[in-house]
Amino acid sequence: MSDQAYFSCRDLHAYYGESYIVQGISFEVAEGEILALLGRNGAGKTTTLSAIARMQDPQVKQGSITLAGQDLTAMKPYEAARAGVQLVPEDRRIIPGITVEENLIIAQISEPKGWDLERIYNHFPRLRERRKQEGVTLSGGEQQMLAVARALARDIKILLLDEPYEGLAPVIVKEIEGIVREIKELGITTIIVEQNAVAALKLADKAIIMESGEIVYSGSAKEVLESKALREEYLAI
């Protein structure tokens, strides 16, 4: 692996307490690239994302994570966020008790700022309609939209999307797909985790398949889409 990769994980080992989840994975993502991180339930995909976002759990006991020349490995969650990592987790992590707009404002309090409110609202007119509503009262799709918008409100270097289509109606899935495509056009480096992989693969440049905490395949997204054998063996699709 080259030393100058935009984003890289090297020999990453992550634990939830005693359980050994991510067992020594290495990969890199080039600037502006979209990486699909695939695999069955329990393969360690979400754990990998959480480790990159420097969440308190899992614990990274070995290995390193670097982004644009900065070493994230020892950072606290807020430091990683300031360094440009934005995780949009499965539960979307909307802050309760405050409005849609306040959720966006809060994301802009600490530097560096990204899109301003006007630009966000122009891209997500639905959020403008609902700006005075409490964030957690939005529908699932709208919350996903808010979570992505909140990420864009910060000047991010890498976006981590954890199962963005999870539990959403097909219409909303289309909408989210549109958002992700836009993210791609904007050239935001992204790692997208998906179980139901087709949607993610269509958008991604590269793909990694994980199984039992290890990487079992690494290559182009197109290759996975076209290879029936790969899909049957690891993804059950």
Added chain:
Amino acid sequence: MISDNASFYKKDILPVTTFAVVLLTMPFWFRYIGGYSGLDTKIVIWIIFAIGFDILLGYMGFLSFGHAAFFGTSAYFTGLMLLHYSNNILPAITVGVISAIIMAFIIGFLTLKRTGIYFSILTLAFGEMLHSMVLSTLQDWTGGDNGLTGLPTPMLFDIKMQGDNVFYLTVIVAIVMYYIARRIIGSPFGLMLKAIKSNQVRLEYTGVHVARYKLMGFVISAVYAGVAGALMIVYEPYVASEFMGWHLSGQVVIMTVLGGVGTLFGPMLGAAFMLYFENVVSVYLGAQWLLVLGAIFMATVIFLPGGFVEAGSRIKKALTGGGK
């Protein structure tokens, strides 16, 4: 945000003006409901204390059982300054409030890592530690159980700080501090406090150094306690050891809950009610007054979790025909 700034000011003018008018006219109407001069000053001092407490409990969501530590520390330092340095209240109050701020940095740093009941217990423990230090280790300076006595009459340069002078001084300070509290709550920092209350972890992932903001919220709250503690000594130049005790910490909790947590207005009402009840109504109730107060407190918590403010909005709703 920027376009909202103008409405921020407008939003503040009416409540702050009303607050100012009610307090400033107090000497004229308070005696008709059984009040007396001196009690009005005390009420205003407690209102300042309660405002600061509500910033911590109502907005940031941290229940401190040791806020007497800041009230008391400031009271002692104000007293010591008056006694040993100068009878001018300006340096005395300044040193008093600064001492409360320093104390808040220390206690806040050590306690804010925990939340919920653990935070409450820790603050109680620190408060009681200071209280017992005042009574034992430090009694050569604090006067121990007797309190700090023999303070000179406080002066603001050539003005004697007694009676009405103290009252109007505290009222002016209260108006300014109420206005500041409203501005804090309406600012991005206030939004941050609300987010800390609802979910600290989520806030952290938007790049916010949550621990630092929590400490700031805590210290701001302690400034209010410190100002109240210092003014109490200006009002009555004697520092009682109870100013450091858990009873005082408990009182401000009860006031805030009675009035309505997280409303700023409620805790002020709660403070006024408690002092009025303790000093005026209790005369008619005799020895049972504490029992009645306890019953009122329980009834409020059970039936009106939003305190007096909730009662007010329910009455308003009923009067307007149960509509929206």
